[in-house]
Amino acid sequence: MALYSEKVMDHFRNPRNVGVIENADGVGEVGNPVCGDIMKIYLKINDDQIIDDVKFETFGCGSAIASSSMATELIKGKPLDEALKLTNKAVTEALDGLPAHKLHCSVLAEEAIKKAVKDYYDKNGIEYDESKFPKDHDCEHCCGV
Amino acid sequence: MNIYADNAATTKLSKSVINEMVYYMENVNGNPSSLYETGQKAKEALEDARQRVANILNCEAREIYFTSGGSESDNQAIISAARIGEKKGKKHIISTAFEHHAVLHTLKKLEKEGFEITLLDVHEEGVVTPKQVEDAIRDDTALVTIMYANNEIGTIQPIKEIGEICRKKGVLFHSDAVQAVGHIKVDVQKDNVDMLSVSAHKFHGPKGCGILYAKRNIVLTNIIEGGAQERGKRAGTENIPGIMGMTKALEEAVASIDENAQHIIPLRDKLIDGLNSISYSELNGDRYKRVPATVNFCFEGIEGESLLLLLDDKGIAVSSGSACTSGSLDPSHVLLAIGRPHEVAHGSLRISLGDDITEEEIDYIIKSVKEVVEYLRNMSPFWKDLMSGKRQHVFAE
Numbered sequence: 001m002a003l004y005s006e007k008v009m010d011h012f013r014n015p016r017n018v019g020v021i022e023n024a025d026g027v028g029e030v031g032n033p034v035c036g037d038i039m040k041i042y043l044k045i046n047d048d049q050i051i052d053d054v055k056f057e058t059f060g061c062g063s064a065i066a067s068s069s070m071a072t073e074l075i076k077g078k079p080l081d082e083a084l085k086l087t088n089k090a091v092t093e094a095l096d097g098l099p100a101h102k103l104h105c106s107v108l109a110e111e112a113i114k115k116a117v118k119d120y121y122d123k124n125g126i127e128y129d130e131s132k133f134p135k136d137h138d139c140e141h142c143c144g145v
Numbered sequence: 146m147n148i149y150a151d152n153a154a155t156t157k158l159s160k161s162v163i164n165e166m167v168y169y170m171e172n173v174n175g176n177p178s179s180l181y182e183t184g185q186k187a188k189e190a191l192e193d194a195r196q197r198v199a200n201i202l203n204c205e206a207r208e209i210y211f212t213s214g215g216s217e218s219d220n221q222a223i224i225s226a227a228r229i230g231e232k233k234g235k236k237h238i239i240s241t242a243f244e245h246h247a248v249l250h251t252l253k254k255l256e257k258e259g260f261e262i263t264l265l266d267v268h269e270e271g272v273v274t275p276k277q278v279e280d281a282i283r284d285d286t287a288l289v290t291i292m293y294a295n296n297e298i299g300t301i302q303p304i305k306e307i308g309e310i311c312r313k314k315g316v317l318f319h320s321d322a323v324q325a326v327g328h329i330k331v332d333v334q335k336d337n338v339d340m341l342s343v344s345a346h347k348f349h350g351p352k353g354c355g356i357l358y359a360k361r362n363i364v365l366t367n368i369i370e371g372g373a374q375e376r377g378k379r380a381g382t383e384n385i386p387g388i389m390g391m392t393k394a395l396e397e398a399v400a401s402i403d404e405n406a407q408h409i410i411p412l413r414d415k416l417i418d419g420l421n422s423i424s425y426s427e428l429n430g431d432r433y434k435r436v437p438a439t440v441n442f443c444f445e446g447i448e449g450e451s452l453l454l455l456l457d458d459k460g461i462a463v464s465s466g467s468a469c470t471s472g473s474l475d476p477s478h479v480l481l482a483i484g485r486p487h488e489v490a491h492g493s494l495r496i497s498l499g500d501d502i503t504e505e506e507i508d509y510i511i512k513s514v515k516e517v518v519e520y521l522r523n524m525s526p527f528w529k530d531l532m533s534g535k536r537q538h539v540f541a542e
């Protein structure tokens with residue numbers, strides 16, 4: 001059996017929505033170099049609170065790149081409240097699964113999107129329920145540094 | 146182009162080794178412990194192999210034990226020395242921080258039993274000094290175990306000099322020579338080693354076959370209990386096709402050490418220079434004190450697994466020491482041991498060349514690595530932060 005599903009390899013080899021949005025309405029970055037993965041999501045949001053465009057940059061392994069790519073596909077053109085409902089499980093399922101020790105890559109994708117949305121809310125003075133967003137944790141504990 | 150450049154992980158069987166193994170599978174099926182003719186034929190083959198291996202390592206046939214590979218040999222050597230030591234109240238073992246896990250995990254097990262383990266620093270060059278060993282030896286030191294050549298970065302240790310010190314101090318000395326035998330000259334007399342581990346699949350022999358050399362005065366402790374095979378020290382009906390294939394492979398590899406080195410070293414050096422030309426990259430381990438075929442680099446701003454997978458798409462099989470490839474959260478303990486910070490160790494690449502590597506292939510590897518590193522850096526927010534000065538570079542440009 002291959003390390004990754006065909007879907008993962010497809011999104012890794014041909015990642016969708018790679019790049020930067022200049023003057024993005026919301027930007028979210030999670031992860032850190034010590035742990036070996038960083039994801040950064042850029043959102044362009046229109047007046048109807050719909051994600052017009054989304055781009056990502058990722059430093060990480062095959063599944064980190066594939067998870068970012070898939071996550072951006074899943075939220076592109078969607079209303080913000082729908083994007084906020086995106087779970088790491090949905091990303092994993094859309095990729096036809098990830099190896100157990102790679103599941104955190106899909107978690108990073110979910111968190112990066114939430115963080116970008118939060119950034120948009122913050123910039124625009126929109127009120128939101130803090131508890132619905134992941135805490136800004138530093139993940140240094142996971143690397144034993 | 147298809148290039149297998151992960152020969153430190155394993156090598157492919159040579160045709161003559163396959164032929165040798167098939168011959169013994171087809172023609173010599175007896176159990177070497179049986180007294181009738183087919184059994185005795187197998188026994189003769191086994192003892193012939195033992196003598197031929199002994200000739201190559203420069204020891205006596207009775208000092209050669211056939212095992213299931215490098216891991217078993219490492220385990221048995223270390224456990225045996227520990228048992229010998231503890232009888233005399235010696236419960237201290239010296240090793241290095243960048244040994245193979247077959248050594249490190251065995252040492253961990255002994256530590257839980259009450260042994261004290263000193264892991265020597267291997268410095269940025271990936272080389273331990275004889276002086277460090279000398280300074281670390283105590284009255285209660287039972288064993289010094291230091292690898293001949295490192296499996297990830299390829300650096301060669303001053304085994305002969307360390308062995309000399311151990312002899313002088315009366316301490317047992319074991320070396321994991323899995324990455325050395327068949328690639329550089331190893332001679333247990335000249336190298337002053339008491340025990341040595343060898344694995345067949347690193348020199349075009351079969352997997353699951355290895356050798357433990359143990360000097361005749363060393364009483365080994367069994368790892369595998371059972372029948373009286375291997376002078377009672379390693380039970381189990383002998384893997385005759387494997388042992389014969391391994392012996393053939395060893396003879397072939399040792400006979401071509403000089404020729405291979407002459408061919409590979411200039412190409413390896415070209416590879417090192419080529420990869421060095423990539424900005425913010427560095428060779429891991431001393432440039433010169435290394436086995437001919439192994440090259441290991443760190444590239445800032447990218448992660449090794451994605452690098453490896455994209456190189457695979459280009460037909461190049463290599464490995465990486467990133468956390469994602471080690472299956473743990475930490476990157477390679479070897480790269481950490483030579484002082485690479487986590488964020489750089491994640492971006493590592495090991496290329497271990499085959500004997501038949503060509504200059505054209507080297508050019509293709511250099512070109513491909515450059516392309517993939519650049520591609521991954523372009524999508525890496527970490528790389529952008531390094532370039533914008535938001536994060537600090539570890540390497541010079």
Ligand SMILES: Cc1ncc(COP(=O)(O)O)c(C=O)c1O
Pocket residue numbers: 153154213214215216217219245247292294295296321323324344345346353354355
């Ligand atoms: C330095 C070193 N020691 C030990 C081993 C284990 O050898 P084997 O795979 O034969 O058990 C290896 C190979 O992975 C190695 O490179």
